[in-house]
Amino acid sequence: MIVQLLFALGLTLLSSGFTVSTATAQLASADSMAEPTSDPLEGVNQPVFQFNLKVDEYVLHPIATGYNAIMPDAAQRGVNRFFRNLAVVERFANNLFQGEFVDAGQEVGRFLVNTTLGGVGFVDVADPLLGWKENHEDFGQTLGVYGVGTGPYLVIPFYGPSTVRDTVGMVADGAMNPMSYFLSTIQILAVRAGTTTTRVINYRSMNLTLFEDADRYAVDLYGATQDVYLQRRAKQIEE
Secondary structure, eight states, X not given: OXXXXXXXXIIHHHTTTOOHHHHHHHHHXXXXXXXXXXXXXXXXXXXXXHHHHHHIIIIIHHHHHHHHHHSOHHHHHHHHHHHHHHTHHHHHHHHHHTTOHHHHHHHHHXXXXXXXXXXXXXXXXXXXXXXXXXXXXXXXXXXXXXXXXXXXXXXXXXXXXXXXXXHHHHHHHHHTSGGGGTSOHHHHHHHHHHHHHHHHHHHHHHTTTHHHHHHHHOSSHHHHHHHHHHHHHHHHHHO
């Protein structure tokens, strides 16, 4: 899966202190214990989900495997931190929208410190040096904080699990990117395609067995992924 399924199985779990084995165990639990989720768009979502899995199997995973063979693990982690550093505007704005003023200030501080002392973000200096941790917030969460419902579950081609609310939030977050105001539409598309491709291949190379481990535990990978994604989003908004 190109973006959000990776994050649904990975970032939304691993960045919160889960290991891959914990994530897959949660998938198994979600698959066997969760109540059925209302999914009015399942007739569309299921084929898109399978399409995305095939894209990962035949395109992304082979590329990531080759990338992993030539790129040291430390360098992969550095690239991941670099791209997370670039997303400071969205995090700063959404922390501000949610009234988290201290966290918003820390995001600015993290960006300045990691960009100058951390080699444009390849090294996270702000956390070990100053205790400033990344405070990930997006506009989908902001809408949830203000009481906007999730809307139907939605699987987007090449992107993965989402909801109507989170899709609107994704578009809003994209509009916050400073590139939108300095580059032409074609230039923006080219830059975003390049950065997104690099970011996702790098992340996939760091988690080459993610889907294999998940599929081993989950009888219904579609349903388990849906449950994990929705539960994690609800928890993020609650927190």
